[in-house]
Amino acid sequence: MARAWHLERRPQGMPVAGDFALRDIAVAPLDDGQVRVRNLWLSVDPYMRGRMNDVKSYAAPFALGEPMTGGAVGEVIESRADGLSPGDRVVHMAGWRDEAVIAARDAQRLPPLDAPPQAFLGQLGMPGMTAYFGLLRVAEARPGDTVFVSAAAGAVGSTVVQIARAHGMTVIGSAGGAGKCDWVRSLGADHVIDYKSGDSIVRQLAAAAPQGIDVYFDNVGGDHLDAAFATAREGARFAICGMIDIYNTGAPTQLRYIARTIAARIRIQGFLVSDWLSHAPDFYRDMGELLAKGALRREETVVEGLEAMPDAFLGLFSGANRGKMLVKV
Amino acid sequence: MARAWHLERRPQGMPVAGDFALRDIAVAPLDDGQVRVRNLWLSVDPYMRGRMNDVKSYAAPFALGEPMTGGAVGEVIESRADGLSPGDRVVHMAGWRDEAVIAARDAQRLPPLDAPPQAFLGQLGMPGMTAYFGLLRVAEARPGDTVFVSAAAGAVGSTVVQIARAHGMTVIGSAGGAGKCDWVRSLGADHVIDYKSGDSIVRQLAAAAPQGIDVYFDNVGGDHLDAAFATAREGARFAICGMIDIYNTGAPTQLRYIARTIAARIRIQGFLVSDWLSHAPDFYRDMGELLAKGALRREETVVEGLEAMPDAFLGLFSGANRGKMLVKV
Numbered sequence: 174m175a176r177a178w179h180l181e182r183r184p185q186g187m188p189v190a191g192d193f194a195l196r197d198i199a200v201a202p203l204d205d206g207q208v209r210v211r212n213l214w215l216s217v218d219p220y221m222r223g224r225m226n227d228v229k230s231y232a233a234p235f236a237l238g239e240p241m242t243g244g245a246v247g248e249v250i251e252s253r254a255d256g257l258s259p260g261d262r263v264v265h266m267a268g269w270r271d272e273a274v275i276a277a278r279d280a281q282r283l284p285p286l287d288a289p290p291q292a293f294l295g296q297l298g299m300p301g302m303t304a305y306f307g308l309l310r311v312a313e314a315r316p317g318d319t320v321f322v323s324a325a326a327g328a329v330g331s332t333v334v335q336i337a338r339a340h341g342m343t344v345i346g347s348a349g350g351a352g353k354c355d356w357v358r359s360l361g362a363d364h365v366i367d368y369k370s371g372d373s374i375v376r377q378l379a380a381a382a383p384q385g386i387d388v389y390f391d392n393v394g395g396d397h398l399d400a401a402f403a404t405a406r407e408g409a410r411f412a413i414c415g416m417i418d419i420y421n422t423g424a425p426t427q428l429r430y431i432a433r434t435i436a437a438r439i440r441i442q443g444f445l446v447s448d449w450l451s452h453a454p455d456f457y458r459d460m461g462e463l464l465a466k467g468a469l470r471r472e473e474t475v476v477e478g479l480e481a482m483p484d485a486f487l488g489l490f491s492g493a494n495r496g497k498m499l500v501k502v
Numbered sequence: 503m504a505r506a507w508h509l510e511r512r513p514q515g516m517p518v519a520g521d522f523a524l525r526d527i528a529v530a531p532l533d534d535g536q537v538r539v540r541n542l543w544l545s546v547d548p549y550m551r552g553r554m555n556d557v558k559s560y561a562a563p564f565a566l567g568e569p570m571t572g573g574a575v576g577e578v579i580e581s582r583a584d585g586l587s588p589g590d591r592v593v594h595m596a597g598w599r600d601e602a603v604i605a606a607r608d609a610q611r612l613p614p615l616d617a618p619p620q621a622f623l624g625q626l627g628m629p630g631m632t633a634y635f636g637l638l639r640v641a642e643a644r645p646g647d648t649v650f651v652s653a654a655a656g657a658v659g660s661t662v663v664q665i666a667r668a669h670g671m672t673v674i675g676s677a678g679g680a681g682k683c684d685w686v687r688s689l690g691a692d693h694v695i696d697y698k699s700g701d702s703i704v705r706q707l708a709a710a711a712p713q714g715i716d717v718y719f720d721n722v723g724g725d726h727l728d729a730a731f732a733t734a735r736e737g738a739r740f741a742i743c744g745m746i747d748i749y750n751t752g753a754p755t756q757l758r759y760i761a762r763t764i765a766a767r768i769r770i771q772g773f774l775v776s777d778w779l780s781h782a783p784d785f786y787r788d789m790g791e792l793l794a795k796g797a798l799r800r801e802e803t804v805v806e807g808l809e810a811m812p813d814a815f816l817g818l819f820s821g822a823n824r825g826k827m828l829v830k831v
Binding site: 413414415423433439442444 | 723742743744745748749752754755756757758760761762763764765766767768769770771772773774777
């Protein structure tokens with residue numbers, strides 16, 4: 174028997190348990206070209222919040238009363254497709270459930286890198302690609318640049334810190350609380366800002382980067398984005414990856430320093446990792462090298478059991494995770 | 503005897519008459535390489551507000567108790583410089599005064615285009631270059647694009663409308679009040695939004711551009727910028743030229759739709775026309791062609807007399823001008 178988390182209600186603001194229901198799903202026989210996958214790891218990501226709204230965006234909204242989807246790593250247990258056999262490990266998008274029937278073309282074998290399978294949902298998967306392409310291609314960060322990254326203890330942010338260090342950049346990361354800040358520092362960040370310290374982010378960032386910042390990697394929006402405007406050097410580039418601050422509240426973003434866009438000739442570029450998938454070989458090559466050199470560290474916050482998936486998801490918004498948030502089925 | 507407007511006090515919020523004083527200035531003998539110029543026209547521009555604050559920005563702050571500066575067109579009345587003789591008309595930056603002593607290298611002869619001298623402070627000067635380079639180079643607007651421009655009845659905005667039309671773009675302009683809106687329409691705008699109509703700018707823009715906008719040329723910030731975020735199509739480009747909405751208030755900008763930057767992969771680029779001066783020959787060539795074809799229209803709001811300069815300046819913030827605001831000395 175298979176089970177999946179269904180979206181029962183569209184959340185108003187911060188989601189609550191009653192917005193989701195864990196239900197049995199039919200165990201269908203396979204069509205040609207399909208495989209049955211037993212999921213081992215489920216990805217838990219902030220962008221999923223957007224799909225719970227009934228708003229057209231880059232990813233279609235989750236349908237009400239239907240199983241939700243998301244990244245997952247699983248093992249093929251039955252196959253009617255050439256090229257995939259029982260025992261093969263694959264990454265795919267039929268998460269939020271323990272077992273899935275998918276087209277073989279929608280499943281990707283785990284890349285041949287020396288890492289555990291769940292890493293391909295984090296630093297060696299979408300969040301890692303988001304960090305890599307956002308920093309190096311979208312923001313065009315270069316050696317010598319001063320880079321500010323928010324949510325630096327998250328799956329994306331912690332990878333930004335390490336890629337930036339490996340490329341000879343000065344890195345300022347923000348995180349909430351002493352434990353996460355220590356960890357971000359241990360990853361090689363030159364300065365760490367504790368956004369829960371009570372001191373303003375603008376003031377902390379200006380102290381950490383007295384000459385200003387060249388690059389801002391935004392996972393957060395809000396006060397962090399405003400601080401980046403306040404401290405941007407001439408020609409600064411912002412890669413806008415996420416604005417978790419406002420995913421639940423819907424409150425307007427208040428920006429005191431946005432007019433510096435003009436004087437500092439700031440370039441702000443929104444991006445989605447999905448636009449960069451055709452460049453994935455560059456990512457695997459470069460990350461493989463860093464991995465082999467021991468230059469990549471990774472943490473995971475693992476929540477056990479399919480039943481706990483909504484709790485894991487809500488934890489993203491209270492800062493419960495260090496590194497990648499995962500559910501181990 | 504020469505007179506110049508001095509900055510007496512740094513304005514708090516909206517400037518008031520007492521912030522400025524018209525004072526005699528010394529009529530100095532010329533050094534080698536200098537010319538004496540009698541000003542005929544003074545440029546009145548929103549960016550001057552920023553220079554009244556004691557804040558480091560792209561242009562140095564005006565010094566307290568000293569004459570202010572700005573664009574001007576004048577006639578050389580005395581010369582100790584090769585290449586400039588009495589009777590020559592020049593454009594230069596020693597405005598806010600009736601007579602100026604300047605280095606000949608800081609004065610530019612009026613370009614050989616068939617237009618009255620004051621046009622070189624407006625459509626054929628800095629505001630025109632701002633429109634041209636901002637639209638075509640910074641925002642990379644292309645034929646077929648839908649372009650939204652705020653303050654479309656201003657010196658910059660009205661030129662954006664006409665350059666966009668001449669390049670086969672669909673143009674939506676915003677202006678305040680029926681008279682200005684009619685004028686913007688007469689310049690060739692496909693749709694005009696009256697931001698004083700009481701209806702929200704988001705709603706009006708969505709109605710004017712049901713398929714969304716490709717380019718936003720921002721002179722205003724605030725609600726106009728937010729409406730551009732709300733309606734941006736995938737891959738939209740924003741050229742950020744001015745944010746007159748907040749020059750005086752200092753209030754934070756409230757943005758409800760900024761998170762669309764991510765899904766729509768919006769690129770936002772701040773710019774200053776001064777970065778593009780080396781490309782001025784392109785501008786004069788293309789604008790000369792449009793002028794010869796009769797494809798350029800221009801309005802000026804002329805305030806008479808040096809004494810009225812502060813009033814003219816304040817008029818920019820209440821929307822008193824249609825087209826370029828000028829003082830005729």
